[in-house]
Amino acid sequence: MAAAFGGLLSLPSWAQHWTPETVAGSPLLSALEESTLADLAETIIPETDIPGAKSLGVPAYIQKIVNDCMDTKAQETLKNGLYTVSDLAQKSSGGKTFSGMDTNQRLNFLNQLNAGADEETKDFFKLVKSLTIRGFTTSEYFQTNINHYQLVPGFYHGCVPVSTGK
Known part of the structure; x- marks a missing residue:
């Protein structure tokens, strides 16, 4: 009982150090993979007169959901798929990364990727x-807005x- 009460007293001191960086846990993706994921999401839902996926934080959402809520198979699918996208993008565009492609090239690339025969890439x-x-x-x-x-x-x-009562 005393230990529980002592723990409650110390709660404010250690809880004040909670920040998005400390709560985030171990990162699932490298910086290059995060950049590729952000550009993929932005290609799927681009910024127009409304904010796109990147500016709404969708890539961080994807990473958090896959890291915290999905099994290791889905995590591997994401990591391997991002590697495949980077690799195939460089091969098909003459050395450009996926991020280095323009919007039309990205859309064509994603359509080819989706139409491909590789099941793992389709799953990704x-x-x-x-x-x-x-x-x-x-x-x-x-x-709120839409x-x-x-x-x-x-x-x-x-x-x-x-009628009101009399």
Whole structure:
């Protein structure tokens, strides 16, 4: 009992050191892989008159979901797929990285990647595409500005008049 109470007393001192960097845990991807993932997400949902996937933090969402909520097979699918994208992009574009391609080249490359015969690559693209869409549609911007989500449902407007008591 005393140990639990002592732990509660020390809670504020160690909880104040929680930051996004310390809570994030071990990174799943390298800086190059993160950049490739961000550009993939931005190619799937580009920035137009509304924010794109990159500016809404979708790549961080994808990484967090895969790292914390999915099994090691999905984590390997993501890492191997990002390596494959980087490798195939350099081979097909004469040495350019995926990030170095323009938008049309990226779209053509992703269409070829999706149409390819390799099941692992298709699984990777399906994973990234679905998580990008989910990350975008669950973002605060989408929910408040496009979906017009309200935390509390609208008012109740009854159809029966109620008289006040006398």
